Amino acid sequence: MPVSQETLDEIALSRDEYEAIVDRLGREPEPLELGLFGALWSEHCGYKHTKALLRTLPSSSERLLVAPGAENAGVVDLGDGLSVCFKIESHNHPSAVEPFEGAATGVGGIIRDIFAMGARPIALLNSLRFGQPDNARTRYLLNGxxxxxxxxxxxxxxxxxxxxxxxSDTYKGNPLVNAMCVGLIENGKMASASAKEPGDLLLLVGADTGRDGIHGASGLASRAFEEQAEMRSAxxxxxxxxxxxxxxxxxxxLDLPGVVGLQDCGAAGITSAAIEMAERSGMGLKLLIDEVPRREEGMTPYEVMLSESQERMLLAVTPGQEGSVFxxxxxxxxxATVIGNFELGDNVRIYDEGMEITSTPVITLTDAPEYKFTGVKPAWLTKLQNADLSANHIPSESPADLLLKMLASxxxxxxxxxxxxxxxxxxxxxxxxPGGDAAVLRLKGSKRGIAVSTDCNGRICYLDPEIGTAIAVAEACRNLSVTGATPVALTDGLNFGNPETPDVQFQLTESIAGMSRAAEAFEIPIVSGNASLYNQSQGVDIFPTPIIGSLGLLEDVEKHTTVGFKSDGDVIVLLGTDSTWDDIDGLAGSEYLDFIHDKVEGQPKLDIDLEIRTQAACREAITGELIASAHDVSDGGIAVAIAESTVIGEIGASINSAPGDRWDAAMFGETQSRIIVSVKPENLTAVEAITAANNIPSIVIGSVGGETLSFGDSISLPLVDVDDAWKNGFSRATSD
Amino acid sequence: MKFGIVVFPGTWSEKDTHHAVNAVLGQDAEYIWHGDEALGQYDAIIIPGGFSYGDYLRSGAIARFSPVMEALQQFADKGGPVLGICNGFQVLCESGLLPGVLMRNDHLEFRCIWTDLKVENNSTMFTSNATAGQTLHIPMSHGEGNYQADESTIDRLEGNGQIVLRYADSSGNVTADINPNGSINNIAGIVNERGNVMGMMPHPEKASEKLIGGDDGNVIFSSMIESFAASLP
Known part of the structure; x- marks a missing residue:
């Protein structure tokens, strides 16, 4: 009997995909099997829309101990017997439906990914996107x-x-909740998500299995989201x-003899975890579904296989060695319960009460179909890129008042x-x-340290997905470089709209190309990643939001720099440009245009070679202990960056020149590759020698000191006002 | 000196505490599993921070029933030094080793910030290395640190000098504005009447080295170490 459309919809498989399954199996799938296909061929597990693109990302580096794809995340060598793995994962749709538990389980899920590698989780980061916080719904989501x-x-x-x-209102109905976790592996003691020999036992440990989260992967994660408002039970x-x-x-x-493999149970539960382990081991698998401890009575094998109950892990254990594990x-x-064993053969065989209920070739399940994209650049984008930015009028407020308004945004x-x-x-x-451009962590027992950051400006990626994503890579690295850390690896969290539309296909293709180009230029690998598609709000795709997580290494963690200005009399130097102020082109995709003029337009730009040299010069000056503070110029431009360094450093600054006629662009333009550093006067010559040696422009723009922030003779603000706007702006914007 | 550090399921500050007393201050330290009924030979016991048993019921409410708590009670009864940090303070209050309760922060949010703690009593074995009125820069990290007790208990604690640490500004001014959680009289740490059991909400082990923001927390541990040395015959 042909399968009903209703059944296919429930597991988010298309009719064509169903036909492909019949073709591969040479028969109609059993209902349980169809559930397995639905889960494993979901975007969340099978990456059917992104696989081909992701393969093009740079994935090699001398520092890589485990290549991306071989396990759940790549492993990067840091020296001194230490290595790290890290990854970002999204929990967007669950968080839109039930923000508290959606976000909490997002954190829980990424932590399991990391300790499944044998790594001790040492840091979490969160990259979040919401609609404007001026309404009750967004505040509910934000607080949840x-x-x-x-x-x-x-x-x-x-x-x-x-x-x-x-x-940004692009995320109003579809917030983004991406969590990143970093894990530390000591002395190469990493775990593999595979079995060693046929006969190895499969153990399920942790929580009992309930009916929660069934169809989470295939439902919430893999369809146009607004169809799913009632999916709270998922x-x-x-x-x-x-x-x-x-x-x-x-x-x-992992220290016990006989424990050979460890795997997390995440999206699609036992189905994805166990079958991927079998695939990675090149073995068949016999699953005794009735052995799985359950939270509720009367659960069917289908429900047990697809449950996404949290806090469960799988272990592969040599037979006879399970006693010490128990x-x-x-x-x-x-x-801890034995729920099956690996075996010679190609199939996953599921048993219930002693009877084989399905037997399916592993490869048919794990090798999800692959879709190629045909996206072309949409005409509306060319129009936005070619917008005349100078047509935006200069605000009527004074530059000082506008700076306070920007700081409080x-x-x-x-x-x-x-x-x-x-x-x-x-x-x-x-x-x-937290609060600087990147967090810095020491590594106990070593002089070394790491810096970690996430970055992505969805507005800029919307205006040019290729350059925008290259900028996300550049900025995620710049955040590290300003602390003194050398970028060594990246992870990506791809958040995009409906991949079945030409616009999103264009965005995805261009974005991955930009990520590749930038990562190759920086000579660093992308060690892991996650894709969340079908992110839409009121029927409109979100801004393409490829969040980049970055990790950098400090050879000597004592030699790091922070954002705040330090001492009276220090010289403020801008690296990466020979002009204090930005020009009109810098307004492309800027916070200023969006916040003040309600516009997202212009052509973002990036000179990747200048970017790399500027970061290298900054790091060199930091390691040479020539720099008192360093801060990336990003959202809000040079005026905001300087203001932040004064408030965080609790000391004022005087900038030599005034911003001129087009002061809005000058102060708030967001041209890339700029870093503000402050330097003791006696170190200035040495810093200038470094900028010359790296062939980058730089300019002395002012000095640190006093209790005001001034730009030339005409603009001056008491530091207390700057402090109040920046420190209290968020609370004011998110409450009545 | 040998420290014992109690580990409940859900404790997360045991390694940080071990690092502070062992790696930084050079003392012996061992973990004590919550299921142990007998204590080994220790010169002081620390109950570190975390979320024992998840603290889903009430912070410290389940941990007090752990087998190790009876042995800990006997250790304290004999005058052995016991320091409860954060969740450890909550456990000590729940088990009756210290008076009062730690309620939800008055603003209902978890709060992770650096605090300045005014040392109100520097004659205890936990604060003897501090100068009178010194402020210690130590971070706190809790959702339930709002110390409350009935009026007569507070009067007794105040009268006996059992209030050891109060939230203050960096100059040592104890004001309502600086109070981070609603604790009565800005109380951050207290001792029992005998002076051998102390509870404090901020985390001295998180302020054990300059590299991570400061080392004022070592004043607490080094006071314990020197008081112990002074007590030896």
């Missing part, structure tokens, strides 16, 4: 998401050290305490009201706390 991240992260004892939050509920003990138990278990998990009051004001709700000290490695 922050609450969920705070609740899960704080309980589990992993510091939440950074990330970003950005507001959102899982997190238990951070259980995950905390699960981390400790699993990391201890003892260990008992010590932590956790369940939701996208620029200090995020302290949010991150003070996260524990960023636990594990006692936090050298530079």
């Amino acid at each position: 998401v922050i609450g969920g991240i705070s609740s899960y992260g704080n309980c589990i004892g992993i510091p939440d050290v950074g990330g970003e939050i950005f507001f 959102v899982q509920v997190g238990n951070p305490f259980l995950e905390k003990v699960l981390i400790e138990a699993c990391l201890e278990a 003892d260990l998990f008992k010590k932590w009051d956790l369940d 939701p996208n620029i004001a200090s995020r302290f009201p949010i991150y003070r709700q996260y524990d960023y000290h636990v594990q006692t490695n936090t050298v530079v706390e």
Whole structure:
């Protein structure tokens, strides 16, 4: 009997995909099998719209110990016997439906990805996008998401050290909640998500399996979202305490003899976790579905296979060695149950009460179809890019008042009201706390440290997905370089609209091309990634938002720099340009145009070679201990960046020149590749020698000191006013 | 000196505490599993921070029933030094080793910030290395640190000098504005009447080295170390 459209819709498979399954199997699939296909061929697990593009990303580096794709994340060598793995994952749709649990389980999920590699999770970051915070719905989402991240992260004892939050109405009905986790592996003790020999046992550990989250991957993650408003039951509920003990138990278990593999149970539950393990091991798998401990009675094999109950892991254990594993998990009051074994053969065979109920070739399940894109540049985009930016009138406010307004805007004001709700000290490695361009962590037992950051400006990616994504890479790296860290690896969280439309296909293709180009120019690999598609708000695709997570290495963590100006008399130098002020082209996609003129237009630009040289010069000056402070110029332009360095440093600054006639563009333009540093006067010559050697322009623009922020003779602001606007702006913008 | 550091399921500050007393201050330290009924030989016990058993019911409410707590009670009864940090403070209050309760922060949010703590009593074995009125720059990180007790208990604590640490500004002024969680009288840390059991909400182990923002937390641990040395015959 042909399968009904209703059934296909439930698991988000197209009629063509169904025909492909019949073709591959040579028969109609069983209902349970069809559920497995629906999960594994979902975008979330099967990457059918992005696989071909992702393959083009740079993935090699001398520092790579495990290549991306071979395991759940690539592993990067840091020296001194230390290595790291890190990854971003999205939980956008669950968070739109149930913000607290959606965000909490997003954090829980990415942590499992990381400790599944045998890594101790040492840092969390969050990259969040919401609609403008002027309405009750957005505030509900914002508070729910922050609450969920705070609740899960704080309980589990992993510091939440950074990330970003950005507001734009493109995300109004479809917020983005991307969580990144960094894990540390000592002495190469990494785990593999595979079995070693046929006969190895498959153990399920952690939580019991319930009916929560069924069709999470195929439903929430893989369809036009607005069809799914009633899918609250597909959102899982997190238990951070259980995950905390699960981390400790699993990391201890990896030291036991006979524990050969570890895998997290995430999207699509046991289906995805167990079958991917079988594929990676090149073996068949026999699953005893009735052995899975359940939270509820009467669950069908279908429900057990597709449940996304949280806080579960799979272990591969050599037969005969499982006793010590049971003892260990008992010590932590956790369940551990043998639910099957790997075997010679090609099939996953599912047994219920002693009877084989399905037998399916593993490869047919895991090798999801691949779609090629045909996107062409839309005409509306060319029009936006060619907009005459000078047609935007100069505001009637004074430059000083407008600067205060910009500093208090939701996208620029200090995020302290949010991150003070996260524990960023636990594990006692936090050298530079959240609030700077990147967080810096020391690595105990080593002189080295790491810096971590996330970045992506969706507006700029909308105006030019190729250049915009290259800029996201450049800026994520610049955030590291201004602390003194050398970028060593990236991860990406692709957040895009409906991939079945030509515009989104164009955006995806261009964006991946830009990411590739920039990562290759920086000579760093992309070690892991995640794709979230079908992000739409009121029927309109979101701005393309390829969030870049970056990780950098400091050879000597003591030699790091922070954002705030330090001492009276220090000279302020702008690296990467020979002009204090920006010009009209810098307004393309800027915060100023959006916030003040309600426009997103213009052609973003990036000179990648200048960018790389500027960052190199900045790092060289920091390692030479010639720099007192360093800050990336980004949202809000040079005026905002200088203001931030004064407020954070609690000391004023005088900029030599006034911004001229087109002062709005001069002050708030966002031309790339600019870094503000402050330097002791006696170090200025040495810094200028470094900029010359790296062949980058630079200019002395002013000096640190006093209790005002002034630009030339005409613009002057008391530091207390700057401080108030920037520090209290966020709370004012998000409350009545 | 040998420290014992109690580990409940859900504790997360045990390694940080171990690092502070062992790697930074050079003392012996061992973990004590919550299921242990007998304590080994320790000169002081620390109950570190975290979310014991997830703290879903009420912070510290389940941990107090752990097997190790009876042995800990006996250790305290004999005058052994016990320091409860954050969740450890909550456990000490729940188990009756310290008076009062720690309620939800008055603003209902979790709060992770650096605090300045005025040392109100520097004659305890936990603060003897501080100067009178010194402020210690130590971070806090909690959702339930709002210390409350009935009026007669507070009067007794105040009268006996059992209030050891108060939230203050960096100059040591104790004001309502600086109070981060609603604690009565800005209380951040107290001792029992005998002076051998102390609870504090901020985390001294998170302020153990200049590289991570400051080392004022070591004043607490080094006071314990020197008080112990002074107590030896």
